[in-house]
Amino acid sequence: MSCSVALPETLHAPLLCVGACTVGGLVLWLLWRLLSGFRIWVLGNGRLLSPELGRWAVVTGATDGIGKSYAEELARRGFALMLISRSQDKLDDVAKSIEEQYNVETRTIAVDFGKSDIYPKIEAGLTGLEIGVLVNNVGVSYPYPEYYLHVPDLDNFITNMINVNITSVCQMTRLVLPRMVNRSKGVILNISSASGMYPVPLLTVYSSTKAFVDFFSRGLHEEYRRQGIIVQSVLPFFVVTKMTRIKKPTLDKPTPERYVQAELTTVGLQDQTNGYFPHAVMGWFTTKLVPSFLVMFFAARMNRLQRTGYLQRRKQRELKNGLKTD
Numbered sequence: 001m002s003c004s005v006a007l008p009e010t011l012h013a014p015l016l017c018v019g020a021c022t023v024g025g026l027v028l029w030l031l032w033r034l035l036s037g038f039r040i041w042v043l044g045n046g047r048l049l050s051p052e053l054g055r056w057a058v059v060t061g062a063t064d065g066i067g068k069s070y071a072e073e074l075a076r077r078g079f080a081l082m083l084i085s086r087s088q089d090k091l092d093d094v095a096k097s098i099e100e101q102y103n104v105e106t107r108t109i110a111v112d113f114g115k116s117d118i119y120p121k122i123e124a125g126l127t128g129l130e131i132g133v134l135v136n137n138v139g140v141s142y143p144y145p146e147y148y149l150h151v152p153d154l155d156n157f158i159t160n161m162i163n164v165n166i167t168s169v170c171q172m173t174r175l176v177l178p179r180m181v182n183r184s185k186g187v188i189l190n191i192s193s194a195s196g197m198y199p200v201p202l203l204t205v206y207s208s209t210k211a212f213v214d215f216f217s218r219g220l221h222e223e224y225r226r227q228g229i230i231v232q233s234v235l236p237f238f239v240v241t242k243m244t245r246i247k248k249p250t251l252d253k254p255t256p257e258r259y260v261q262a263e264l265t266t267v268g269l270q271d272q273t274n275g276y277f278p279h280a281v282m283g284w285f286t287t288k289l290v291p292s293f294l295v296m297f298f299a300a301r302m303n304r305l306q307r308t309g310y311l312q313r314r315k316q317r318e319l320k321n322g323l324k325t326d
Helices: 009-043 065-076 088-102 119-126 154-183 204-227 256-264 277-289 292-325
Strands: 056-060 080-085 106-110 131-136 186-191 229-234
Touching (some): 056 065, 056 154, 065 131, 065 186, 065 256, 080 119, 088 106, 119 154, 131 154, 204 229
Parallel strands (some): 056 080, 056 131, 080 106, 131 186
16 A cells, blocks of 8 residues: 655646756756866966066065976066075075076075064065066975974974964065055965865864965955956965975876966966866865865874874984984
8 A cells, every 4th residue: 555645736837847947057057167167277367477467476485396386387478586485595596597497587585484574675675576476385384293282392383384374475465465456467376275275183283374375365365356466375285395295296296387387277267276177176075075074084094194104203213323323
């Protein structure tokens, strides 16, 4: 014996209409997403990033990894380069290489972004430059994943990380943005991290500073986009750099050169970007499909394993060095 409820015939047509509208809406949404993805990841932004924005590009943290790749790619596009980093020797090497390879003018400023008194020196070095692009790339992370209270030299660690990851972004923007506003054009790229998309236990301070960079960038973009300024938050996952300690590139772990070339095509099309298509897929998956508590759980588990491995290797080195001394 079965029991069923028959719908009145008067409801058939409205329900069919609702169903058709729902399906139609989903189809249109999927089509729009596909077209948007094609526009961003295949067509790109054309020649948006060119010296027409301003002759000079400024890159912080410009001697290694992603920062160096930004400097080289912008030089390839014809920008003169102001390179800012800590080591004058490394700055000189990168500046010479860029000048020889791309035939553009370069200048350098050597400062330690862990200090808070460096910005008058930077301001003096930027005087008179028509700056079209600023890349706030300089950053610092943990030496290894660690619980907050166990981080070595925690007081100085906090100050240094905030100065490098947060203060530098705010202060460099303060120095460069006014002249962009006066010309009604300019691009600021703030390099955050996928770690800023959700809390990452055992990298908590780093993750939090990168979340600040993301929020700061998106808020600033809304404030100044009507004045012709683009401020983009860039949130990469793992890239082959000294900071990540990854040496071999894979599809989801690109070289800095490959990442930067992909990321620059998204400028003007996305105010918040993972910068590289496989990273965009990972970002969508971890923020839209997976509950945040699961992302935190697996991140904490991975970092605890890395912490254990690091401490074991350090202990073995200390024992080995102790035996050599004896």
